[in-house]
Amino acid sequence: MGYLEFCSNCGEKNQFGEKDGNKRYFCSQCSTIHYENPKPTATLICMHQNQLLLVKRAVDPGKGMWGLPGGFIERGETPEMGAQRELLEETNLQGSVSNLLGTCSHFNTVFGDILLMGMEVQVEDWSTLKAGDDAEEAILFPFDELPKLAFPCHEKIVNMYRQKSLS
Numbered sequence: 621m622g623y624l625e626f627c628s629n630c631g632e633k634n635q636f637g638e639k640d641g642n643k644r645y646f647c648s649q650c651s652t653i654h655y656e657n658p659k660p661t662a663t664l665i666c667m668h669q670n671q672l673l674l675v676k677r678a679v680d681p682g683k684g685m686w687g688l689p690g691g692f693i694e695r696g697e698t699p700e701m702g703a704q705r706e707l708l709e710e711t712n713l714q715g716s717v718s719n720l721l722g723t724c725s726h727f728n729t730v731f732g733d734i735l736l737m738g739m740e741v742q743v744e745d746w747s748t749l750k751a752g753d754d755a756e757e758a759i760l761f762p763f764d765e766l767p768k769l770a771f772p773c774h775e776k777i778v779n780m781y782r783q784k785s786l787s
């Protein structure tokens with residue numbers, strides 16, 4: 621674990637241990653605590669005529685595998701804004717969030733803990749579909765013939781949608 625080795629405030633070496641009720645990195649020089657909260661992502665379910673939009677991941681983790689479009693919500697963004705931006709970046713589509721399906725926690729990834737927010741997105745115009753940023757391909761798959769997805773949380777979010785659409 622190298623990336624929190626030093627205090628980002630004063631440059632001293634951090635300590636790791638019990639602090640404010642949890643194990644944390646903190647600086648014994650200036651007392652700055654380096655919190656490691658889960659990072660929220662917008663993870664998108666975009667359906668079109670009983671097909672689901674998937675992207676082939678161009679970068680690790682999960683490079684070369686299929687996954688749901690989406691990514692980390694940036695500073696200053698709401699989840700809905702993050703969803704729209706990621707959709708446009710990865711698939712060149714414009715859409716709007718219609719439903720929050722649920723969340724899935726993925727612990728100890730290369731990015732730390734991630735909180736995936738599964739969101740249903742409505743796309744008006746599919747004619748602009750084109751793989752972009754971080755995506756090798758972006759394709760609609762028949763919902764009952766999906767490939768194996770890159771992450772268990774993506775499978776779980778697909779299942780949340782399946783449950784909701786059946787009920």
Ligand SMILES: [Zn+2]
Nearest residue numbers: 627630647650
């Ligand atoms: Zn410090």
